[in-house]
Amino acid sequence: MSKANVNIPDEIGVPERSNVRRFLSRRALTGRLWLTVFYLVLVIFAVMPIASLVIRGFVDTEDSRVVLTLNAVSAVLAEPSYWAAMWNTVVISIGAMLLATVIGVILAWCLVRTNVPWARLLEQLATLPIFIPPFIGAFAWVLIGAPRVGLLNLTFRGLGAGELVDIYTYLGIIWTTAIYIAPYVMMIVAAALRNMDPSLEEAAQISGLNRVRTMLLITLPVVAPSILSGAVLSFVICIGLFGTPVLLGMTKEIYMVTTRIYTELQHFPPNFGIVAVLAIYLMVLSVIANFLQGWALKGRSFVTVTGKGFRPRIITLASSRYLVAAVIWLYLVLTVIGPVIIITAAAFSTFTWSGTFTWANVTFLWTSEDVRSTLWNSVVITIIAATATTVLGFVVSWITVRTRMAGREILQFVVLLPMSIPSLAFALGVSFFWLWMPWSVYGTIWIIIIGLIGRYVSYAVRAVTSSLMQIHPELEESARVSGFGWLSTVGRITLPLVLPAIISSWVMVYSIYISELSMVLPLYTANTRTLSILSFDTWAVGEFSQVASLSLLQLVLGAGVMWLVTTFTRQRHAAAV
Amino acid sequence: MSVQVRQMVKSFGTFRAIDDLSVTFQSGKISVLLGASGCGKTTTLRCIAGLENPNGGEIRIEDEPVFSSARGIDLPPEKRRLGMVFQSYAVWPHLTVKGNVGMPLRAQKVPKEQIERRVQETLAVVGLSEQADKSAMKLSGGQQQRVSIARCLVGNPRLILMDEPLSNLDARLRVEMRNEIRQLQQRIGATILFVTHDQEEAMSLADEIFLFNKGKVEQQGSPEDLYFRPAVRYVAEFLGKANLFPVTLRGEAGQTAIYAAGSDHLITKGDIVRPRGDEALCMIRPESWQIGLAEGDRVGLPATVLEAVFVGDRRELHVDTPIGRQIVVTPGHQRFSAGARISLTIASQQIHLLPDRL
Numbered sequence: 001m002s003k004a005n006v007n008i009p010d011e012i013g014v015p016e017r018s019n020v021r022r023f024l025s026r027r028a029l030t031g032r033l034w035l036t037v038f039y040l041v042l043v044i045f046a047v048m049p050i051a052s053l054v055i056r057g058f059v060d061t062e063d064s065r066v067v068l069t070l071n072a073v074s075a076v077l078a079e080p081s082y083w084a085a086m087w088n089t090v091v092i093s094i095g096a097m098l099l100a101t102v103i104g105v106i107l108a109w110c111l112v113r114t115n116v117p118w119a120r121l122l123e124q125l126a127t128l129p130i131f132i133p134p135f136i137g138a139f140a141w142v143l144i145g146a147p148r149v150g151l152l153n154l155t156f157r158g159l160g161a162g163e164l165v166d167i168y169t170y171l172g173i174i175w176t177t178a179i180y181i182a183p184y185v186m187m188i189v190a191a192a193l194r195n196m197d198p199s200l201e202e203a204a205q206i207s208g209l210n211r212v213r214t215m216l217l218i219t220l221p222v223v224a225p226s227i228l229s230g231a232v233l234s235f236v237i238c239i240g241l242f243g244t245p246v247l248l249g250m251t252k253e254i255y256m257v258t259t260r261i262y263t264e265l266q267h268f269p270p271n272f273g274i275v276a277v278l279a280i281y282l283m284v285l286s287v288i289a290n291f292l293q294g295w296a297l298k299g300r301s302f303v304t305v306t307g308k309g310f311r312p313r314i315i316t317l318a319s320s321r322y323l324v325a326a327v328i329w330l331y332l333v334l335t336v337i338g339p340v341i342i343i344t345a346a347a348f349s350t351f352t353w354s355g356t357f358t359w360a361n362v363t364f365l366w367t368s369e370d371v372r373s374t375l376w377n378s379v380v381i382t383i384i385a386a387t388a389t390t391v392l393g394f395v396v397s398w399i400t401v402r403t404r405m406a407g408r409e410i411l412q413f414v415v416l417l418p419m420s421i422p423s424l425a426f427a428l429g430v431s432f433f434w435l436w437m438p439w440s441v442y443g444t445i446w447i448i449i450i451g452l453i454g455r456y457v458s459y460a461v462r463a464v465t466s467s468l469m470q471i472h473p474e475l476e477e478s479a480r481v482s483g484f485g486w487l488s489t490v491g492r493i494t495l496p497l498v499l500p501a502i503i504s505s506w507v508m509v510y511s512i513y514i515s516e517l518s519m520v521l522p523l524y525t526a527n528t529r530t531l532s533i534l535s536f537d538t539w540a541v542g543e544f545s546q547v548a549s550l551s552l553l554q555l556v557l558g559a560g561v562m563w564l565v566t567t568f569t570r571q572r573h574a575a576a577v
Numbered sequence: 578m579s580v581q582v583r584q585m586v587k588s589f590g591t592f593r594a595i596d597d598l599s600v601t602f603q604s605g606k607i608s609v610l611l612g613a614s615g616c617g618k619t620t621t622l623r624c625i626a627g628l629e630n631p632n633g634g635e636i637r638i639e640d641e642p643v644f645s646s647a648r649g650i651d652l653p654p655e656k657r658r659l660g661m662v663f664q665s666y667a668v669w670p671h672l673t674v675k676g677n678v679g680m681p682l683r684a685q686k687v688p689k690e691q692i693e694r695r696v697q698e699t700l701a702v703v704g705l706s707e708q709a710d711k712s713a714m715k716l717s718g719g720q721q722q723r724v725s726i727a728r729c730l731v732g733n734p735r736l737i738l739m740d741e742p743l744s745n746l747d748a749r750l751r752v753e754m755r756n757e758i759r760q761l762q763q764r765i766g767a768t769i770l771f772v773t774h775d776q777e778e779a780m781s782l783a784d785e786i787f788l789f790n791k792g793k794v795e796q797q798g799s800p801e802d803l804y805f806r807p808a809v810r811y812v813a814e815f816l817g818k819a820n821l822f823p824v825t826l827r828g829e830a831g832q833t834a835i836y837a838a839g840s841d842h843l844i845t846k847g848d849i850v851r852p853r854g855d856e857a858l859c860m861i862r863p864e865s866w867q868i869g870l871a872e873g874d875r876v877g878l879p880a881t882v883l884e885a886v887f888v889g890d891r892r893e894l895h896v897d898t899p900i901g902r903q904i905v906v907t908p909g910h911q912r913f914s915a916g917a918r919i920s921l922t923i924a925s926q927q928i929h930l931l932p933d934r935l
Contacts, residue, residue, distance in 0.1 A: 197667060199663040199664075199667035200667050200669060200670075202626075202628050202661075202663070202667065203663060203669070204669075205627075205653065205654040205655045206628075206654050207684050208658075208684030208685055208732065209680070209684045210653070213684070221671040222669065222671055224671070
């Protein structure tokens, strides 16, 4: 026996060996079966919409026969207004990207590298603009900067300065877009500045570089890859935005591709071929941006060996630290505080800036049948979709991080694929796919839920994966060795440990879903309208005061619930510690 | 080029990292700042570099005050004209080897052609001429450390600071780099302050060791001084292994007899430097004990081997004696088994006496 142990290849007999193989393959088989089922679900949710979109751009039905055609493509290429929309998308997105990057980098640098008072709190506050839905942010800026009726112009006119601001312009759209996506850049760059080995800067100073040259020659180049990532992210978000360009661009006919898709959908019957080609254009743009980023970053991953944990030297500003703080507060006033105050004021006015106050727009929230039904739809869709997204996200990250199952890399790829596809384009793909399917999912809330899950499951995967990677596999392995099966190991060990990440990923997708407009737009029908669609329709008929009260309701549902959940879980966390 | 630190204090919150430190590091020598973690050695180095601000005191480099709380002087690091090698190498990842090494010259606004020439010369010194145009990130750890040393040398700094530069390297490379640093220093006669927690590194590298403890220098001196003639118990125990026990001194100066305290066991007799008083702490290094094998031998201390640990080149014996447990080190080829009876003797020159209370 002992000899057999020492010399396995020679001593083990053939039947024994095949025994081993059968045993292994049974375990692998169950694993593979599960993975296949799972893989199919994800492919239907995440990949089929994209595939359907691409196919829809190149096929048409002729005499009830499906044929391959370039009709839609040539129709789009022949029409100058489509070219204008593509041009606008590129110009506005690049403009917003540049402005957002400048704002984001400055914010990050001030918050991480100077002794600005209350830096930690300010940094948390400075991420808030992300949670203002684009539609609501743009609406607030209509109230602030619209010609004639905008708050700023009213003030300027009162001072005898005339009309100085017009938000319905390229600059207006770029400004409004950029200030709301700047926090993405800020977060990425701030993390890079924090993770940078402080001795890189110290070595520069020792070498004789002063502060300014250290920043220009060392700090900025070292965090440049992160700045680029932030910039590309803002560009990709911007090309897919719908709420901002529709509110600010349509008045003076500045169409972007997303708003062009929307107007195409309003025609009856809509030309789905053209819509699909326009959406494919957005996809291609996003792919190009990501490709360029990958190309620029090739071999430039600046991961450095870090030494002792000395804090990076903070630049001590004298009284100018209060000036820096004031600038950050100004940013918050422009993006969050001002808009919320203005929307609140508008919600209580008979019409915009009339100076006459009324409760009518607020009581409308609980008297209107429309509000009641759309609110119900929104809440049901959001809770089901957010929960499903999080569960799916956990399973995907568990498989990719913890198992050695074949095909798990493909799984991850499948999930991450929709990440760079603009929501509107993805939703169009979802609608095409389910229209082709024999089941009548189209027209129910389920198609909206399926669309949201497919588009955003990657967010949950990322959040949970990063947390799961920090939990050492030995924690699970020791549970297995102690006699727990894998399911109870996951239940008793893994889940409790990643619970904070699961909760925060639920809250994150919840806050996206509750006010999502562009995903829902191609998928809703009369019975499945959501709150965001109701606000949009109300805006379209010009009831600005009601839009204001509906926006307030959405902000309360989004930010309010987020705040409640985080406070509650944090308390629980504190109690557990 | 000497570095003088006077009455320096540095606190982090309530923690006093450096406690009224006054010390002088000699020019043209390698001074090693040695100590356990949290003893203030790295903080001292960073204060000299200007990367940390002391709460009080004075630092002079070549008699030029670079920091003085009394006179309100605080030169920023870039004005102190130093070179520094960091534990993490701190090689700038976005630059080539040449770009890294040339940076101090660029900071001094040296003309381009001169930069090129001096960078090449310095790279030749550290043996990296071949890698000049490579991205710094493509180099191995040892090569990155050479880049970091070249960058530190290129501007001919008046003082070189090294903050645990070898602790991220593997053991073999560490010894190799240690010798290279030693040779380099002898060639260019630079003044080097070298921080480490590794006593072997400290002893093999230092002209003078400064042993730090709780924000102060416990003892400074040559490696041999510190090893064989520690001033206090902490130093004796920090460097290597030491047998320490209280003794009573009898007899005249020049012919002192040393007895284990509270017993009649004569340890040794001879011309011994004695501290004040008749009570002292005796230190004997484990390798200084001589082993006599004869049982019943009247000379020396009777001992029983409790444990014999074989460590390759040597064997560590834990023995029980009337004056307590002792550690004895013998060459590895001498075999002992537990329970063996031996006797221990010691030459009077091998004994070091410390004042009793420290």
